Amino acid sequence: MQPAARNxxxxxxxxxxxxxxxxxxxxxxxxxxxxxxxxxxxxxxADLTDWFNxxxxxRDSYATLHGTASLTVSxxxxxGTAILRPYMVLSDFTTSVRFNLGAYxxxxxxxxxxESPPTHTVSGFDILLWLSTPVGEAYTVGAGTGYLxxxxxxxxxxxxxxxxxxxxxxxxxxxxxRTWVLNSQTTWLMIINDLLQAIGYRxxxxxxDGILRVEPYLNPSDRPxxxxxxxxxxxxxxxxxxxxxxxxxxxxxxxxxxxxxxxxGEQPMEGDGIYTFVNDRLGPTSVAARGxxxxxxPQQVDAVDQPALVALAQASIDADLRLMTTxxxxxxxxxxxxxxxxxxxxxxxxxxxxxILVTKWSLPLNGGxxxxxxxLLS
Amino acid sequence: xxxxTLDKTWVNLVTTGAGxxxxxxxxxxxxxxxxxxxxxxAGGRRRSVISAGEVGTFKWQYRLVPRSTVDTLHSWIGQLxxxxxxxxxxxxxxxxxxAVEEVTMLGAWCPPELVNGAWHVGVDLTVVTTDEGx
Numbered sequence: 001m002q003p004a005a006r007n008x009x010x011x012x013x014x015x016x017x018x019x020x021x022x023x024x025x026x027x028x029x030x031x032x033x034x035x036x037x038x039x040x041x042x043x044x045x046a047d048l049t050d051w052f053n054x055x056x057x058x059r060d061s062y063a064t065l066h067g068t069a070s071l072t073v074s075x076x077x078x079x080g081t082a083i084l085r086p087y088m089v090l091s092d093f094t095t096s097v098r099f100n101l102g103a104y105x106x107x108x109x110x111x112x113x114x115e116s117p118p119t120h121t122v123s124g125f126d127i128l129l130w131l132s133t134p135v136g137e138a139y140t141v142g143a144g145t146g147y148l149x150x151x152x153x154x155x156x157x158x159x160x161x162x163x164x165x166x167x168x169x170x171x172x173x174x175x176x177x178r179t180w181v182l183n184s185q186t187t188w189l190m191i192i193n194d195l196l197q198a199i200g201y202r203x204x205x206x207x208x209d210g211i212l213r214v215e216p217y218l219n220p221s222d223r224p225x226x227x228x229x230x231x232x233x234x235x236x237x238x239x240x241x242x243x244x245x246x247x248x249x250x251x252x253x254x255x256x257x258x259x260x261x262x263x264x265g266e267q268p269m270e271g272d273g274i275y276t277f278v279n280d281r282l283g284p285t286s287v288a289a290r291g292x293x294x295x296x297x298p299q300q301v302d303a304v305d306q307p308a309l310v311a312l313a314q315a316s317i318d319a320d321l322r323l324m325t326t327x328x329x330x331x332x333x334x335x336x337x338x339x340x341x342x343x344x345x346x347x348x349x350x351x352x353x354x355x356i357l358v359t360k361w362s363l364p365l366n367g368g369x370x371x372x373x374x375x376l377l378s
Numbered sequence: 379x380x381x382x383t384l385d386k387t388w389v390n391l392v393t394t395g396a397g398x399x400x401x402x403x404x405x406x407x408x409x410x411x412x413x414x415x416x417x418x419x420a421g422g423r424r425r426s427v428i429s430a431g432e433v434g435t436f437k438w439q440y441r442l443v444p445r446s447t448v449d450t451l452h453s454w455i456g457q458l459x460x461x462x463x464x465x466x467x468x469x470x471x472x473x474x475x476x477a478v479e480e481v482t483m484l485g486a487w488c489p490p491e492l493v494n495g496a497w498h499v500g501v502d503l504t505v506v507t508t509d510e511g512x
Binding site (some may be wrong): 031033231332 | 427
């Protein structure tokens, strides 16, 4: 989620607790929205709020391009290069707080002919779209190159200047060169994510301001909870209509990951090039619950060492575990939500669940309830 | 002290300043509506959520105005106008329809501007947000 603490629109510093209270506890909430036109450095070129007629912002954390937006603008823009950043302002009629909702590359404007002024309904795509273009040639990262340096070099070469890289694995270098052959599928985004995966980083994503973020992967269960939803009379934000979906089809409880073996060298073995994980008892898909072992298709991956292999395997395993139980939950507007949010839910009607990962959400900018998709962590 | 008495409702086209005026029927309706509702959440919580931005309307009927006023107002449909009523209240907005009604019972006593006929004109003004230049 976005960090909650921030200034009010009048410049008063608010704590995380105050902003949380404004979003959750206010019994009469006022919502307004705005829109900014940005350049590639994310500098504001113009405020388009007077020509902005709302829309929707959506995020699917498992999608290739995580964020999408549908925005209605009564203004002609340079659609080929326009970057738009919608924002939402929540107010209790005394204090107003602004929340940026990501930067989107304007694309596919749909204009209603005959209206004056012309109204465009614009599909906006996550700024990751900038990297999601085919490479168009074979691409090689040489031996000895730092993984993070290689990622940064690609971003700079593609014209991305607003990014933030966690340097925790700055020292990890490719022991041998790696080449992505010329084909029709390889994009710069895929190469970046391949490099990040090899050092145990999560896939690159753009934040609420539009800055691209590169960070180590952390198991969601190991992350602190970022929000608590409950069904209490004074704080409930959960809609009365909530849906739970349990998917047992082909749900594995054993996974095998192995690194690419060198045909001329030693073959990988468990603990040194092979990582096996068995879910013995966790949840309804565990070996104990199903009464049998169901092995997922073994995956060959490119990891720099055994800890990196374990980290990227665990990311995949976590995802497999999470997909088993999902909840489709409408909630009151909460513009703090962002990428793979780890939350806690205390709602007896949904059962004894507490640890949740938000995998998908959609936020209407007209103040309507947002919809969320949650996966059960434990 | 000078006292200004307004006995007419004025409409001016913002782009040119051109104006029409006439006496309005009593009972000028002024309405404001905001998009909002009170929602019920799990646990029985009831919460009001309102979207910023009101829709305001100001409705009046010109009584016994000449055809030139009707035609001028007709040509201003959809354009930004300023309206000032007999209380000095001022609204910026647009109207998208006119309810025009011919008055046929005028006799020889009518004022000169109405010898060619008189009309009642109902106007529903939708108020917009406007920044005035200074």
